[in-house]
Amino acid sequence: MISIRKQLVASLLAVLCGAIALGAGITFYRSRQEANALFDYQLRQMALALRDQSFSRALPAPSNDRSDFDFVIQVWNERGIRIYMSHPNRVLPDQAQLGFSTVETRDGTWRAFSIPLAGEVVQVAQPMRIRNQLALMAAIRTSMPFLAMLPLLAVIGWLAVGRGLKPLEDLAGMVAARTPTALEPIEDKRVPVEAGVLVNAINMLMGRLGRTLDAQRTFTADAAHELRTPLTALQLQLQLLERATSDEERHTALRSLQSGLNRATHVLQQLLTLARAEPDNRNQIPSEIDLAELAGEVLADHLPLAEAGELDIGLEPAASAVHVTADREAVRTVFANLIGNAIRYTPKGGQVDVSTRLNEHGQPVFKVCDSGPGIPAEEHERVFDRFYRRPGVTAAGSGLGLAIVKALASKESARVVLGSSPLGGLAVEVIFTQKNPVT
Template structure:
């Protein structure tokens, strides 16, 4: 796990060391400039001091080179012959360049000054390493106090960074104090500005969790309530079967028990379908779906039920092929619920049509129209609620069909619209707002 505190302190120390190194380089450069100016002046003064000398027999004998010298003197006569060198062991040019010059030899870099004196040329030379050493010492003396203070600065930085991060520890404690039954938002008053985005996202996550858990609790309560009635009815019907004394009573009880089991099974299947349609449910890989072919398959599954009611059920004459990339099972369940509702609520001898195609903006859609009683405009939003059943309806159902349709539609980026159909009943239209791959 990465420590922000260690990273910040290490970064601060690295920046500080870089600044010290840069300061040392600047100090060395400027100190070398000043040292060069000072020693160039010293070379000039030394050369001028030798101007009045009679170099023939007046200069001291060459010195033994011990390596601790600062200056070397050379003298050439008017014919260019070197007549004197203070340190013969040094490697310097045999010819002099008048004025200041910087020359490279096997002994290193030298700074020289050559001037004419009484038909002779006097050269004073100094090794550049001496100047560089002085400039380096000046730079080291400048940065040594800062280097010595680095451990103290590290300790101070560690304490300051820890103090600056303490609000995050308080924020972590506040989040840790939240429980599944207490998901109130984290207060922003005492949070640092840098953590405000994180706090907002945490509060948004808690709000979504609270909403999801509340929906789950409501769903569990509603499911328990809805299952209690058919399960109670099954118990009563089982008791009636046990108490039946004649074959006719036994057959009636068996038919009632079978109907009760079918209703309970339907409710359970609808609950399972609704759970699979939830946004946090695991989704299958999307594939390309032919909505026209899917509609034909769903209609074939409902043919027997429609035949019992003598319904005219089928594809609309205006239906066209439309392709959609989505989870095929969820889209099949969506259309199946719409067709089931249409078949269930359409009266004997009625009609149910399914239309597929592309709307005027190229989006795929499905529409299920029937000749049933329809839904009044003021109730078209309520029917999407879980377990909601319109008052006075005699047709059995779980009240989950349209809730499942809406959940699957939202999961597949689609919208569901209820209106009046040309057949006189309800028209349920699902428009998918995702791009059509066939058109692309």
């Protein structure tokens, strides 16, 4: 696990060390400039101070060489013959360049000043390493106090960063205090501005978690409520079967038991479909779907049911290809529920038409029209509630079909619109908000 505190302190020390190194470099550069200016002045003054000196024609003996004297003096007569050199063992050019010059030799780099005086040329030279050493020592002396303070700065930074991260520890405590039954949002007034994004993300997560838990509790309550009636009916029908004294009574009781089992199975399947339709349950990978092709497959599955009701059911040809990118099984379930509802609630001899098209905005649309009784406009919103069944409806059903349609449509970024059918019944449109990917 990565420690933010350690990272911040390490970054702070790295920045300080970089600043100290930069300061030392600048100090070295400026000190060397000042040393050069000062020593150049000394070279010139030393050369001028030799104007009244007389130099021996013989060079000094090597034993007279002073190794602790940094300056080297050379003198040439008017014929260019060197008549004096203070350090014969030092390697310097045999000729002088008037004024200041920088000379490279085997002994290193030298700074020299040459001037003609009384018919002779006097040169005073000094090794550049002396100047660089002085500049380096100045930079080190300037940096040492800051380097010595680094341990203290590290301790102060550690404490300061820890104090700055204290609100995150408090935030962790507030999150830990939340429970599945108490998911109140965290007040952003109690956290620093920098943690505001994290607090907002946590609040959004707890909101989604709360909605998921509410959906689970609702599903459990709905399942318990809706399954209680068919299970009770199954128990009663089983008792009637046990009490039957003739084959006819047993046959009637078996038919009732089979009908109750079918209803319980249908309710259970619808409940499981509704649970899978929750927005946070996305397990399938979206794929490109031809809506007309899928509608034809679902319509073919329902042909036996339509034939049993003597219904005229068909798929209108699409003017153009209509495609969406979505969960194929979810879209199939939407189509199956809408077509199944239309067949179930349309009277015998009626008509059900299915079509796919692109609307004026280029959005894919799936539409089912029937010649049934329809749904009054004032009930268009209520019919999407779970287990809602309109008064007076006798057709078999669980009241979950349109709730499943709305949940799955929302999951696939589509909306469901109810209206009046040209056939006299209900028209249901599923409008996908995505543009048609096929041109």
